[in-house]
Amino acid sequence: MSALRGVWLSITAYLLLSMIKLGAGYLFGSEALLADGWNNASDIVASIAVLIGMKISLKPPDLNHPYGHSRAETVSSLFASFVMFAIGIQVxxxxxxxxxxxxxSSPPLSSAWVAFFGMIVMGGVYLFNYRLAKKTNSLGLMAAAKDNLSDALVSLGAFIGIIGAHFNMHWLDPLTGFIVGLVICKTAYDIFKDSSLMLTDGFDKEKLNDIEATIQNIEGVETLVDIKARMAGNDIIVDAVVEVAPHLNIKEGHTITDKIEAQLEKDHDVRNATIHVEPGREITERGSVNE
Structure with missing residues (x-):
């Protein structure tokens, strides 16, 4: 799976940068650089968890997992959020x-260039992973890309904090480290919120409205009676009940469900849809309605 390349790139970058930043932070006495290094260290754990989840999610369905293993990626993201929370609180x-x-204290100016180097590296990793996530339609990799971007901004903040401390604003370096801690906790909360929503079968209301509109516009669908949707990893699962003309035979009703499934896959990348067809109401010649 090509999306795994992006996760491996993130892990390699985080491992390299965390060692450099933590070493330089302790050497130069920069709280901002230390916080940035711990931020990258927490991202190593998060990225490894996502990597494991991605690998498990690639397993085919079996007797115990008829829908496949795609939720493993979501579970790993939830675990990663707890680790990031712990590191963020410590920072x-x-x-x-x-x-x-x-x-x-005022760290030497050379420590600022370490932070600037980290910003450039993570900016490049973000661009690579963002483009790859768009190409592969990987939600896990897109989340990793957003984390890459926040890491680049954190390094920019550390750079500014160290520069400010160098010009006698000594409080700016630890203050920037504190802000970095807040960013770590905020990123952890966002991952926790998204993961818990998916694991409890929550689904975005606007996206569901778009799916409803697609089904209602299919020729042959008279009424959309009920619809539910949930996420299983990167996969959208839709269950819907539609009414069609009561005089249609089974084959004609099945043809309509095929149209719905094809359109959902084309417009919303839904590959798992269960469509139940019911006969609609029949209007008699006198204008009355028969169920």
Whole structure:
């Protein structure tokens, strides 16, 4: 699966940058650079979890998993969010302690260029993964790409904080580290929210409205009686009940369901749709309605 290349690239970049930033942060005494390094370290765990989830999701359906294993990717993302929360809280506690103690120092200007280098690297990784996620339609890789972008912005913030501390605004370096901790927690919350929504069979209302409109516009569909949708990893599963003309035979009704399924796959990439057909109401010559 080509999307796995993007995850491997993220892991390699995070591993390299976390070692460089943490080493330079301890060496130069930069709280912002240390926080940025811990941010990248948390992303290693998150990316590995997504990688494992992607590999499991590629397994074919079996007796215990008739819908396949695609939700494994979502479970791994949920686990990653807990790890990121823990690291984000640790960064917040440490930088807040430094700020309140007043024992702040001015790291050398060379540490700023380490942060700037990290920003350039993560910016490049983001562009690669974003384009690959669009090409492969991988939700997991798209989430990773958004995380890559936030990491690039975090490194930019660390760069600004170190530069400010160099010009006698010593408090700016630990303050930037504290902000980085907030960004880690915010990213963890977003991943947790999306993952928990999918695992509890939640579905985006606007997307569901679009699917409803597609079904109602299919020739032969008189009424859309009921519709439900949920996510299984990257796959959308739709269950719908439609009414058709009561005089149609089984073959003609089945032809309409084939049209619905084909249109859903074309317009919304829905590959798993269960369409139940019911006879609609028949209007007699006198204008009365027969069920």
């Amino acid at each position: 917040l506690f440490h930088t807040a302690t430094v700020l309140l103690s007043g024992k702040v």
